[in-house]
Amino acid sequence: MNHERSARLFDRAKLLVAGGISSQIRVNEPAGVPLFFTHARGSRMWDADGNEYIDYIQGMGPNLFGHSPDFINRQVSDDMKKGYVFAAQFERELEVAEMALSMIPMEDATVRFASSGTEIDQLLFRTMRGFTGRPKIVKFEGHYHGWMDSVNWSVHPPLDEAGPEDAPVAVGESAGMDRATAEGLVICQWNDLEKLEKVFANHPGEIAGVITEPILANTNCIVPAPGYMEGVQRLCRENGALLAFDEVITGFRVAAGGAQELLGITPDLATYAKAMAGGFPIAMIAGRRDVMDYIGNGTVYHGGSFNSNVMSIAAAYASLKHIQDEGDEFYRNLNAKGHRLMDGLRAVAKSQESDLHVQGLGSVFAISFTTKQEITNWRDHARNCDDGKYQRFAREMLKQGIRLASNGRTHLSSAHTNEDIDETVAAAAAVLPTL
Numbered sequence: 522m523n524h525e526r527s528a529r530l531f532d533r534a535k536l537l538v539a540g541g542i543s544s545q546i547r548v549n550e551p552a553g554v555p556l557f558f559t560h561a562r563g564s565r566m567w568d569a570d571g572n573e574y575i576d577y578i579q580g581m582g583p584n585l586f587g588h589s590p591d592f593i594n595r596q597v598s599d600d601m602k603k604g605y606v607f608a609a610q611f612e613r614e615l616e617v618a619e620m621a622l623s624m625i626p627m628e629d630a631t632v633r634f635a636s637s638g639t640e641i642d643q644l645l646f647r648t649m650r651g652f653t654g655r656p657k658i659v660k661f662e663g664h665y666h667g668w669m670d671s672v673n674w675s676v677h678p679p680l681d682e683a684g685p686e687d688a689p690v691a692v693g694e695s696a697g698m699d700r701a702t703a704e705g706l707v708i709c710q711w712n713d714l715e716k717l718e719k720v721f722a723n724h725p726g727e728i729a730g731v732i733t734e735p736i737l738a739n740t741n742c743i744v745p746a747p748g749y750m751e752g753v754q755r756l757c758r759e760n761g762a763l764l765a766f767d768e769v770i771t772g773f774r775v776a777a778g779g780a781q782e783l784l785g786i787t788p789d790l791a792t793y794a795k796a797m798a799g800g801f802p803i804a805m806i807a808g809r810r811d812v813m814d815y816i817g818n819g820t821v822y823h824g825g826s827f828n829s830n831v832m833s834i835a836a837a838y839a840s841l842k843h844i845q846d847e848g849d850e851f852y853r854n855l856n857a858k859g860h861r862l863m864d865g866l867r868a869v870a871k872s873q874e875s876d877l878h879v880q881g882l883g884s885v886f887a888i889s890f891t892t893k894q895e896i897t898n899w900r901d902h903a904r905n906c907d908d909g910k911y912q913r914f915a916r917e918m919l920k921q922g923i924r925l926a927s928n929g930r931t932h933l934s935s936a937h938t939n940e941d942i943d944e945t946v947a948a949a950a951a952v953l954p955t956l
């Protein structure tokens with residue numbers, strides 16, 4: 522497979538765009554050079570050299586219906602004829618709020634819109650502190666809540682820097698971060714209730730809230746151990762802290778009601794972004810009315826020129842309407858395809874005695890290389906998964922026309938077909954012996 526034109530464009534990009542890329546994760550393209558794409562449609566993408574791929578990155582999650590679905594294109598192009606950015610309210614915004622609130626399990630909730638997951642999580646932290654008047658938020662290792670200073674700590678910390686199991690230290694993910702922001706966090710290991718109990722015991726009256734990915738999509742796509750999330754919620758309630766779910770990946774992807782629906786737990790606040798508008802930039806916080814009133818009355822300040830812009834709201838409207846029109850069938854079909862792929866990969870791994878491992882849910886799951894049956898948190902992943910081998914796997918799969926994410930997170934879309942999936946499984950069967 523030839524990537525000459527992408528390589529030439531990358532050389533040009535490096536002179537113009539820092540590092541030749543617009544988001545750091547894109548540097549890790551399995552092709553060895555960040556690829557340039559000319560177009561994408563449904564499950565497929567085409568690069569500048571004319572190579573065609575079945576895409577499981579799907580924008581890192583937003584493209585729930587695949588690339589460029591007609592029903593979103595139509596709604597966006599119709600609505601945008603009436604204006605782009607009003608810096609004011611319009612009725613479609615309310616329709617989206619009504620649809621979203623009818624889908625997520627929270628009762629008597631209200632919402633606010635923004636443009637990215639990073640941004641809405643910042644509003645979440647501010648709201649938790651503003652409502653409780655407390656300074657600290659519990660953040661778990663292995664969880665990602667955006668790239669801002671206040672939270673880009675201990676996402677995937679090297680174990681030799683991460684500190685003791687019982688009292689992890691905050692490890693910054695970047696140079697230039699304001700060290701003082703780490704004071705606003707207490708870093709904790711996830712999926713182990715005793716660790717969180719100790720955090721609450723050690724910080725009486727200080728914890729405003731606990732932020733968690735309810736299903737840990739950013740590390741091995743881990744579903745929490747039975748009873749864990751119930752325990753987290755109980756500890757929050759006993760200690761007067763808020764529970765917040767970061768559903769930026771899981772929201773509208775794993776079920777109409779997101780991870781809340783699957784786990785049967787309703788947090789006080791939740792954030793949404795990626796899949797909500799099928800690829801257009803949108804984010805939403807939903808939460809208990811009394812907490813959200815702090816935003817509503819301006820006590821907790823929230824702004825943003827592009828909040829609820831016409832195009833993003835139109836795309837969200839089309840996306841949620843599509844899901845509602847298809848009803849349960851939508852997630853049944855999406856998950857069935859995901860499970861077909863997961864089962865296919867497992868079968869190939871078994872027949873070849875490979876340590877390829879898949880974990881997660883049909884609509885989003887992780888591929889890694891480990892002999893463990895199940896990975897349970899970041900330290901478990903860091904100790905037991907061979908990330909180098911995964912990188913080699915992704916590189917070889919790309920040569921077979923299968924585009925996988927550099928972090929192993931694999932996104933299904935409703936545009937993937939059974940033929941796509943069978944092609945992917947056949948590619949894996951060809952690649953595994955070469956690793």
Ligand SMILES: Cc1ncc(COP(=O)(O)O)c(C=O)c1O
Binds near residue numbers: 638640794
């Ligand atoms: C769980 C989670 N929260 C927040 C974010 C940040 O979202 P964005 O990239 O839209 O800023 C991400 C991005 O991957 C995420 O996975």
